[in-house]
Amino acid sequence: xxxxxxxxxxxxxxxxxxxxxxxxxxxxxxxxxxxxxxxxxxxxxxxxxxxxxxxxxxxxxxxxxxxxxxxxxxxxxxxxxxxxxxxxxxxxxxxxxxxxxxxxxxxxxxxxxxxxxxxxxxxxxxxxxxxxxxxxxxxxxxxxxxxxxxxxxxxxxxxxxxxxxxxxxxxxxxxxxxxxxxxxxxxxxxxxxxxxxxxxxxxxxxxxxxxxxxxxxxxxxxxxxxxxxxxxxxxxxxxxxxxxxxxxxxxxxxxxxxxxxxxxxxxxxxxxxxxxxxxxxxxxxxxxxxxxxxxxx
Amino acid sequence: xxxxxxxxxxxxxxxxxxxxxxxxxxxxxxxxxxxxxxxxxxxxxxxxxxxxxxxxxxxxxxxxxxxxxxxxxxxxxxxxxxxxxxxxxxxxxxxxxxxxxxxxxxxxxxxxxxxxxxxxxxxxxxxxxxxxxxxxxxxxxxxxxxxxxxxxxxxxxxxxxxxxxxxxxxxxxxxxxxxxxxxxxxxxxxxxxxxxxxxxxxxxxxxxxxxxxxxxx
Numbered sequence: 010x011x012x013x014x015x016x017x018x019x020x021x022x023x024x025x026x027x028x029x030x031x032x033x034x035x036x037x038x039x040x041x042x043x044x045x046x047x048x049x050x051x052x053x054x055x056x057x058x059x060x061x062x063x064x065x066x067x068x069x070x071x072x073x074x075x076x077x078x079x080x081x082x083x084x085x086x087x088x089x090x091x092x093x094x095x096x097x098x099x100x101x102x103x104x105x106x107x108x109x110x111x112x113x114x115x116x117x118x119x120x121x122x123x124x125x126x127x128x129x130x131x132x133x134x135x136x137x138x139x140x141x142x143x144x145x146x147x148x149x150x151x152x153x154x155x156x157x158x159x160x161x162x163x164x165x166x167x168x169x170x171x172x173x174x175x176x177x178x179x180x181x182x183x184x185x186x187x188x189x190x191x192x193x194x195x196x197x198x199x200x201x202x203x204x205x206x207x208x209x210x211x212x213x214x215x216x217x218x219x220x221x222x223x224x225x226x227x228x229x230x231x232x233x234x235x236x237x238x239x240x241x242x243x244x245x246x247x248x249x250x251x252x253x254x255x256x257x258x259x260x261x262x263x264x265x266x267x268x269x270x271x272x273x274x275x276x277x278x279x280x281x282x283x284x285x286x287x288x289x290x291x292x293x294x295x296x297x298x299x300x301x302x303x304x305x306x
Numbered sequence: 307x308x309x310x311x312x313x314x315x316x317x318x319x320x321x322x323x324x325x326x327x328x329x330x331x332x333x334x335x336x337x338x339x340x341x342x343x344x345x346x347x348x349x350x351x352x353x354x355x356x357x358x359x360x361x362x363x364x365x366x367x368x369x370x371x372x373x374x375x376x377x378x379x380x381x382x383x384x385x386x387x388x389x390x391x392x393x394x395x396x397x398x399x400x401x402x403x404x405x406x407x408x409x410x411x412x413x414x415x416x417x418x419x420x421x422x423x424x425x426x427x428x429x430x431x432x433x434x435x436x437x438x439x440x441x442x443x444x445x446x447x448x449x450x451x452x453x454x455x456x457x458x459x460x461x462x463x464x465x466x467x468x469x470x471x472x473x474x475x476x477x478x479x480x481x482x483x484x485x486x487x488x489x490x491x492x493x494x495x496x497x498x499x500x501x502x503x504x505x506x507x508x509x510x511x512x513x514x515x516x517x518x519x520x521x522x523x
Contacts, residue, residue, distance in 0.1 A: 086466070086467050088394070088398070089395075089398060090393065090394040090395035090398065092394075117469040117470050117471055117472055119470075120466070120505070121502045121503075122401055122503065125392050126392070127390065127391055127392065133388075151472070152470055153470075153472070153473065153478070153489055154475040154479075155475075155478050155479065155483070156479055156483055157483070159479070180472065189447075189450070190447070193444070194474040194475045194476050194477075195472075197475075197476060198475050198476070198479070
């Protein structure tokens with residue numbers, strides 16, 4: 010009995026540093042880089058959301074990201090004041106206390122009035138844009154892609170002079186998920202704009218797992234929808250999948266500097282489940298008229 | 307949905323002698339009438355112009371959605387405005403108060419007040435046409451997250467635990483555009499006009515979605 014107890018203690022002592030060492034942020038942390046985290050489908054208030062949130066907070070200590078992108082389904086089910094506390098404010102309190110802002114998009118489980126909630130930084134808008142350093146973010150409401158929003162997206166992308174253009178919304182344009190799969194309808198409308206105006210990276214949630222899709226028409230696609238829910242073994246690995254993780258919950262860390270995009274995906278167990286470095290895709294060719302105009306004195 | 311399109315149902319003219327001579331007399335009368343109208347008031351139009359019934363129904367729909375939004379704006383102006391620092395409790399209270407005020411103002415509202423009977427067939431045609439244009443897997447996927455429900459009443463609140471299932475964007479872009487604050491949503495097989503600020507069901511059309519794409523759980 011005593012020997013068994015000793016074994017457990019020894020095992021625990023061996024595992025603690027192993028677990029702590031497991032969550033090593035390996036991103037380069039270069040000067041002047043834009044650093045952020047990505048979470049999706051987080052708002053359950055479950056123990057698992059809290060456990061993953063702890064890992065996110067721990068990651069922030071090593072890699073001080075300055076903001077967080079939320080991929081929607083921010084508050085599942087009831088959305089009374091106490092739900093905002095339980096499903097958002099409490100799990101991410103250390104980050105909120107450290108003045109790390111969250112930029113939310115709406116999911117199909119979200120009340121559109123979340124756009125008035127100050128801590129989601131939507132300023133009452135269902136779709137909006139913001140810029141951090143060399144990166145401009147285009148936040149879509151993919152639950153209701155009507156003409157007004159398409160026009161807005163077209164205008165905003167066309168006016169953008171940012172080096173990096175990143176779009177995000179709840180629904181993935183490309184996905185290997187068995188439950189939902191690619192949102193082909195949405196893709197038909199927004200992908201042409203992404204290509205035309207040179208969007209570099211697209212994030213989404215909705216599928217409760219992590220997936221990195223092979224670049225599609227020169228654009229990188231990530232799904233990060235497992236910060237509060239998990240759909241185990243749901244990825245049907247096929248021609249789209251570059252990497253996927255559906256064994257446990259996860260979040261993403263991203264660092265962008267010059268023409269490099271570094272990313273690391275960390276699970277609830279603190280394990281790195283995907284990481285890498287991507288080059289910024291080349292800008293789309295400018296139409297000839299634009300070149301002529303630019304050349305005119 | 308085609309806005310203001312003609313329905314192409316023009317009366318046919320038969321080509322025979324009797325009709326031709328009648329037509330000549332009618333045209334002569336028309337020319338005389340046009341000259342008289344022109345003399346009485348340049349540019350004045352006749353009181354009764356033929357109107358495409360489909361376009362008229364859509365115009366009526368647009369007027370009614372606008373009237374709803376105007377009413378909501380009026381109700382909102384009587385409530386304390388939501389500040390930039392609004393807490394979830396304040397947002398929820400505002401939503402509730404707005405819903406109550408609109409319910410009181412529309413206490414006599416009934417199904418069909420906005421989706422009037424003449425416009426309903428156009429919505430059915432567009433929605434069914436869209437779903438028919440998809441293969442069955444795609445159509446089922448489009449409706450996959452639409453919640454099931456038993457009761458549906460005007461002025462009820464959208465249940466907070468029901469997801470706001472996405473209207474397939476291609477279909478959405480073929481439906482008549484709505485003013486800000488109103489949205490189309492599906493609930494079971496029904497098309498709902500939803501006020502996104504008060505969460506009220508403004509109106510609905512039953513059974514627009516064919517039963518074949520709504521698998522019961």
